[in-house]
Amino acid sequence: MKITTLLASVAAAGLIGTAALAEGHEKVKVGMISTLSGGGAGLGIDVRDGFLLAIEQSGRQDIEVIVEDDQRKPDVAVRIADRMIQSEDVDVLTGLIFSNLAMAVVPSAVAQGKFYLSPNAGPSALAGRGCHPNYFNVSWQNDVIHEAAGAQANTLGYQNTFMLAPNYPAGIDAMNGFKRTFSGTPSNEILTKLGQTDYASEIAQIRASGADSVFFFLPGGMGISFLKQYADSGVDIPLIGPAFSFDQTILPAVGDAALGVNNTAQWSPDLDNPTNVAFVQSFQEKYGRLPSMYASQGFDTANLLISALEKAPVSDTDAFRAALREADFSSTRGAFRFNTNQHPIQDVYVREVIKDGDVFTNRLIGTALTDHADAYAAECNM
């Protein structure tokens, strides 16, 4: 008797399950783990806001986004990811900002059958041998933006560049990326502590180095500190760097110190395509500030997800993955397609920091790399 009841309820549960599937619009759960507090919070908040804006504009009610703060701590990120995967049963994970956190979370999440869409971090380890069919990078492989900076340094005729980056996976990627395209010789290569805020010592070394240019990758508060101190030091060797140190999240805090500096990115607020014009305008209307490149990446990530969901339900893993690979969405950065390692092939631009009225922002001045793929794709066997 008892066994039959049990069987009946199992059968009933099974029926409910198929009914939900048959409806076609099953609910999709997205777990977003991002840095929303502490030093890197501006980046995570912009990714989140861009992502949620795209979901809202799509009008889809069947996408549920759970947002959690990783506090830029790998252990916290891992704990949240475990909970989202095991007890909240999310289908797709996204949101991580920092490469060291991505390295802690992504490999185990994709091994457990979840999809991960990266809106920011692109560590080299996940682009080459560590690539995975369920891992999609919608932003860039870390090296790429720095490769563009190296190319721009060549264009500007720099011969010996002083290099500065924090000592963590993305910092090493930055050094390697710049050197891959730079045809001069670096005068110094200095790795600083992640989160360092006083650069007096490094600036003294720059002054004494006799270099003809300074390449630096210092995201968030580190970049603000460096730029203010550099401007005040009286050293006038020209700066060049990736957009991370010159983004909309930090320019207001830096002020005049960054004016005129060349920086490289896959996106710029004045990039002229219909999707981007609409994005910049709607972001400003909704949040009352200019979007950063992080916001554009969050927006693109959500639109990629939506485009795939239009074609296949997330429960049909293979079809959904194939739909993601097609990248059939209109990106804020113009042309966008995935390489074999599921990282973007895209143009990387050169921007210049300007003051537009009272607002510090970037404007496009050229293209550093066209249809550029990262250097690790060949190592990826998928």
Add this chain to the structure above:
Amino acid sequence: MSLLIAEQFLNGIQLGVMLFLMAAGLTLVFGVMGLINLAHGSLYMVGAFAAAFVAANTGSYLLGIVASVVAAAVAGVLIETLVIRRLYKRDHLDQVLATFALILIFSEGTRMIFGSFPLYLSIPDALGGPITLPGGIEYPLFRLTLIAMGLLVAVGLYLLITKTRVGMQIQAGEADREMISALGVDISKLYTFVFALGAALAGLSGALVGTLQSVEVGMGEPVLIMAFVVIVIGGIGSIQGALVGAVLVGVVQTLGAFLLPIWSKMLFGSPDAGAVLSSMLIYILMAGVLLIRPQGLMGQAA
């Protein structure tokens, strides 16, 4: 090279005197009240935000600095009377828990008021740019100003503690808490004063350092850790110890981070070993001091 080392030495002194402003309050509060205050870094942040806010709205950097001292002192009085006062008789674990909670409250509160993006606070034009020192070193005027301010505060504190009535009460409070209240000194007022003084110094240091660096939520915690190292090296409760410890930590940290990678490159061909060692250097220094003088350089033997 010798010019570069001299400049790095100045950088170390500058880091040291700013650490001293943080450590002085921390060591006073611990010495007089026996309290471990993890929220000291939050008061540093309060000072920086107050300075950035007032400077942006009035256009005066000087008013910003005044605001940082006032705001941090007021915040100090508030948390002392509302929270900290209840903790003096509890053990250190309770104090750590409660003041850690204060860090979270301050951080999220600041985020609610000012948002998550760093604020703008920059060096006033009068103090901007480098000047040339005797010997040909070009050094930022603002950093020299910081050194001067820090030393001025150190002298002021020394006079306050050794030459005034309040200072004598503070010294007496460090030596014997029961006896001083038995002698008719209003101990709770004295505690509030000491706490507010420490808070004001932390706020001042937050505003000055925030000018050079970035004014953002969570800026106080990394400094707090170094300030703790300073007071352990200097001897808990000793203002002179805090000054000596702070300058020592500042110079060792700066010169270590500069020289060790260079030496390790000469010896092993790679700067990595030196870079790793330099980030541990101040902790090794602390361990060494504790080994030889467990009470710290200027501490009284317990």
